[in-house]
Amino acid sequence: MKSIRQFVQQFRAKNCPLHVLVNNAGVMLVPERQTEDGFEEHFGLNYLGHFLLTNLLLDTLKQSGTHSHSARIVTVSSATHYVGKLHLDDLQSRCSYSPHGAYAQSKLALVLFTYRLQHLLTANGSHVTANVVDPGVVNTELYKHVFWVVKVVKWMTAWLFFKSQNMQSVPRKYLVRPVMRSRHDLARSACVQHVTEKRAQERRKLYK
Numbered sequence: 191m192k193s194i195r196q197f198v199q200q201f202r203a204k205n206c207p208l209h210v211l212v213n214n215a216g217v218m219l220v221p222e223r224q225t226e227d228g229f230e231e232h233f234g235l236n237y238l239g240h241f242l243l244t245n246l247l248l249d250t251l252k253q254s255g256t257h258s259h260s261a262r263i264v265t266v267s268s269a270t271h272y273v274g275k276l277h278l279d280d281l282q283s284r285c286s287y288s289p290h291g292a293y294a295q296s297k298l299a300l301v302l303f304t305y306r307l308q309h310l311l312t313a314n315g316s317h318v319t320a321n322v323v324d325p326g327v328v329n330t331e332l333y334k335h336v337f338w339v340v341k342v343v344k345w346m347t348a349w350l351f352f353k354s355q356n357m358q359s360v361p362r363k364y365l366v367r368p369v370m371r372s373r374h375d376l377a378r379s380a381c382v383q384h385v386t387e388k389r390a391q392e393r394r395k396l397y398k
Contacts, residue, residue, distance in 0.1 A: 209261050212264045215235060216266070217232060217235050219290065230281075232289075232296040252316050255318045263319070265321065267301050268293075274291075275298070276298060
């Protein structure tokens with residue numbers, strides 16, 4: 191978290207507007223280990239880092255957005271959030287660690303955070319939209335911790351089913367185009383993940 195705070199401090203010192211914030215850093219299926227701050231790595235990097243960065247830059251985003259051109263927060267999640275479950279009594283997965291469970295939980299947390307943030311931004315009349323997207327299956331080093339069988343399958347089928355890293359940037363470019371001014375516009379994109387009724391219930395439980 192120290193590096194995030196340092197970055198924000200350096201960015202603010204430049205006194206620049208901020209129209210788009212893309213939260214894309216993350217890890218997947220890593221063995222059980224902790225960040226420098228003592229957080230489970232999936233939860234710390236995939237969720238808490240984005241949560242902290244977004245909140246530290248939120249005032250700058252609000253100042254940069256206008257009625258005709260809202261500032262945008264674009265958070266990269268995953269369709270894996272559909273199978274995720276928030277363990278509110280063990281968010282750090284200390285009782286029972288599962289790489290798949292920890293990864294899915296971090297991606298679900300991002301979805302719930304984004305929906306809650308959008309609700310608050312709308313209620314306050316802020317010219318900022320919070321958006322969460324799924325980039326699809328992309329051929330990157332993110333899969334280096336999967337089982338060897340999956341690696342073999344990936345090697346054999348990547349050319350057919352996986353997007354290249356260049357293709358991954360297409361949805362993000364589309365999201366930050368000037369014409370994409372509202373959450374309703376973004377909802378037309380196939381990348382946008384909609385929270386199911388089950389996830390909505392978990393959201394209400396989390397934030398009530």
